[in-house]
Amino acid sequence: MTSIRSDVLSRALDAPAEPSLRPLPPVVAELLRSLAAPPRLAAHLRAVHDVAVELADWVTDRYPDLAVDRDAVLIGAATHDVGKTLHPEELAGPGSAHEAAGRDLLLEHGFAPHLARFAATHASWDGPEVTIEDLLVSTADKVWKDKRVPDLEDRLVQALAASTGREPWEEYLALEDLLTRLGADAAHRLTFQAAFPVGR
Template identity: 55%
Template sequence: MGLVRSVALQRALADSGDLGLRALPDRVEDLLADLDAPPRLAAHLRAVHDVACQLADWIQRRYPEARFDRPVTLFGAATHDIGKIVHPDELSAPGSLHEQDGYRLLLEQGFTDGLARFARTHGSWTEADIEMEDLLVSLADKIWKAKRIPELEQLVVRRLAAASGQQSWQVFMELDDELDRIAADANRRLAFQAGHPILTPPS
């Protein structure tokens, strides 16, 4: 779209370090540039999006019966913390104000509720209408830094077991191994994120 991007933001969107992080969807990159997103936010979204890609790859390979919308899931991972543009203090301190405000921001930018919802659901996965896509975004947002949430993981296990007909304990063991594999790179992802500034340096 030819949007002007700061050097720091462009670096966060393009640099993969030694991780080989996948690029964000083009429309998400353009959105971050248009909203002058903090470079560290872009780096974080890239890390979580890449983990979501790994989870999606694994599920499609190991549990092809499990139905989920891959592009929607990856969009959700790429935008889940978009509300931190409104609440940049939550890039370095705990807070949940970004969740509802991120949802509203995406709606204001013309995205559908089905795409915008991840901004508000990624921090809560026990609601009645939570779908597999929401669970995967939430899981990616935890395991990227090696944080394990048993309740969340069990919800994913139940969905995969129901879809595949396998015993829950079998699914749990396989998922546990995959999460351990992904978590092994957590320190490198954290270092990648920390290498990008919260504020865009002045030109």
């Protein structure tokens, strides 16, 4: 039974998808295997991480003078829901217990605090301490399934406009184009995630 479970988890981490999904960072895949994470969680993290790569690369290309910790964004997206290994009921239903639990779990497994924080902050983007990295992880966690959150997107637009001196409407239009393109593949990502069981 254990080998069957680990085979399903391996497929969630490594199986080809349409459109193709990038693999998770090796340190994250290794952590999920060590935790015997639910396969659906692994598939979800992979989908959100893939969108985060697109967002981070777009920001790097369009805003070369904006200091963005790309690695933090990608690790943050790849681990944001890891606390659901401890709260699997939140894989299929609402709940926020996984947030602090995920941060603590990552810290216990040697992740630096600036990387572990995304597990606790990905559902909140209105505080004064929110960074561009937080906004990108939160955006990836929404747009992977084509969910649009105006308050979050407005906050990201303001951060981008402040970094360039361009008008917010210019940054809004550019971001809108990107998020519309990313959202177009949401059905494929949702189908990929749904192919894996919630339970271990």
